[in-house]
Amino acid sequence: MTANDSYLDLNLDPDLVSRRAPILVFSGQSNRPLAQAICDNLGIPLGKSRTEKFTNDNLIVHYEESLREGDVFIVQSFSTPVSDAIMELMLMIDAAKSASAGRVTAVIPYYSYARSDKKDSPRISIAGRLVADLLQEAGADRVLTMTLHAPQVHGFFKVPVDHLSADVVLSQHFRAIVPDAQNGVVLAPDAGSIKRASQIAHRLDAGLAMVDKQRLSDMEVSPRALIGDVNGKTVFIVDDEISTAGSLIETVGIARSMGAKDVYVGVTHGVYTGPAIERIAALDVTQVASTNTVLVSEEKIREAGGKLAVLDVAPHFANAIRNIHTGESVSTLFT
Template identity: 85%
Template structure:
């Protein structure tokens, strides 16, 4: 890690570009600090306060003039506060004469609202994109969107990071003979991601076929592939209430799976998620630190939760954006 940090510091120093400045909102400061540690730059000084009328005010405590500013803010609970704080930080940075402002959003929660699938609703994913651009964001950096078409909601450049490398390395670490297992996609929408990880593991691939029984409810219909007697690796973009995860694990077990490991990019863990995971017949459920998982939730899950670090990936991407290098080459 020290070599990586040194490399980033040297590249940034040699870039002859505007100074690199990294700031963070309140939603996931540990991740922001870890990204800065990997970059070898300090986390910038800013302050967010809330008035008695619930209004927010953001204040930068150092000069941003002509700087290449990156603002890290994940859309986790309370999501509305996180979005408002980010917009205020972007607007304040532009008003302070920042040269370029990049919004780093590890978890873009409104990516789920990407289409009008029932009457008289808002396509909130597009609306939030419009708001961020109107606030002054020049570029967006995100990880594992629930719907990749959300890219199209932005008129500014969007860099979309993948956690597949981190998830694959985790599976290999947990199971030395991971190539003998099966990567399972919990639905058709996850098959592309599952296929990428299966190729990296040189393992088998399976999928759960689901049918929609109402506007808000789906249920598993069949498991396509062979899992009997095998270690199964379930991969997905996020876990919210863990309702779908319970169904997926249960159908795996009913089909004779030996061990079940779960890994997702975003561990949101809302409502009854922790209780469900604690009672679930799985060896481990892992998520990355795009969303801050409190120690209390880790303990309540009975030792089944693991948190994987994606700060080096974000640090690499920020360094490449700052120095004008390709971001996509990080995943080749």
């Protein structure tokens, strides 16, 4: 009898022996519905864990099942309260490594600190890089995320990063609600969004336009002109996220002033902080669509007067997790 046959003496199932690294998906507190939807698409249960907060605001994380040699994926968006979300994720990564997990992947659907990607004023921190360093020090072996604010944020990580795109989801949604979408124009709200807008315009076979902005100060940017033709056309404004909706108001305003017929908005991350919901409710747009990388409450949807739509990206994360686990390409999922 060889060493490879030894499981026969133990009456173990050969399939169980060969399955040395099962997929284990756990969730922090920021977006459990997305984590559950990912597990539903994978056909596995969401892992059992709990997070408690002491009276002094310290957090403690407990895993309630074995992680030994497992391929662990921890889902956590950096949404409000962001600092708690980051700290909870680091504790979950560290606890998983301490529990002998085979590999730990931080699944961060919304990496909010990606906006802090450069030193654009004196004596500030490049927080996007700092948070990346913290996650790696906590023990993350790789990162899975979606629509970083700037592609160069990839370079902040010294571990592999799989960067998913919501372009397919947004394009399919626009096609579904606007039958003649190919006759419309995709509008980039600034030069930094032109590549994303170009890709969605290609998928829709639609036109392309861009808002040219001028920087008035470190904190203030103003639209100067619209490059392209939107007169009498359906306009699709696309961006990476909506926070307070201040920039969105300016972009919609200039599109309307240039004769746009109908205006639809599509972003990956619907953060909707501060006065965003009130502004969207009053905005002259048909619909504002975002994905569920950030949890959008039913209350916000109601307060927006029916203008908000939330698109599901759980299947994309599930497919990416499956391919990471099996060692297949992730990029082929979006070609």
